[in-house]
Amino acid sequence: DTEVTQTPKHLVMGMTNKKSLKCEQHMGHRAMYWYKQKAKKPPELMFVYSYEKLSINESVPSRFSPECPNSSLLNLHLHALQPEDSALYLCASSQGGGGVQETQYFGPGTRLLVL
């Protein structure tokens, strides 16, 4: 089973709203990732959590706040977003602590629209 689940599937929010994206995996993976993907573009890494600790932050604006409450769960808290933040947000996980030799398995994504 290589399933990563994400909720919600779609989200529409205003620029003053606060919302959260949720990602879950039950494969025992110890690294989890957030990516942002704009239309017709490749996924871009935002954050990496390794053993529940933030190991990479790709200079993401503070209006995006990640959280890893436990080894199975990853959240992305959104606040005061801009219309240009509209995109597909993908979560991924890998077995170890996030080594470059590990396969990353992606969830179906949350399609976010900021009005």
Place this chain on the structure above:
Amino acid sequence: QQPVQSPQAVILREGEDAVINCSSSKALYSVHWYRQKHGEAPVFLMILLKGGEQKGHEKISASFNEKKQQSSLYLTASQLSYSGTYFCGTAGSGNTGKLIFGQGTTLQVKP
């Protein structure tokens, strides 16, 4: 440094073969290949590690030449289900888990 994929797009008839290339200007430790269909998540195809290893399953295989910092994905006897956008993700040395994806190659297989 984003890897460069070529071609940007390719159209095939069922049963034809295709090669997608991925080149980097930096030394690579691993290359990861994914296929993404419209509106769906990227699906893992294969990973190649430093060592020039060639991998494959069924009619999809790949090679990795770390000296040339290049990888190629080979699709043989293409099927309609192969349609989608193919991304290579590259990683340098270090245990960071950071993948940088190429701009993608759109493959369309027609009956």
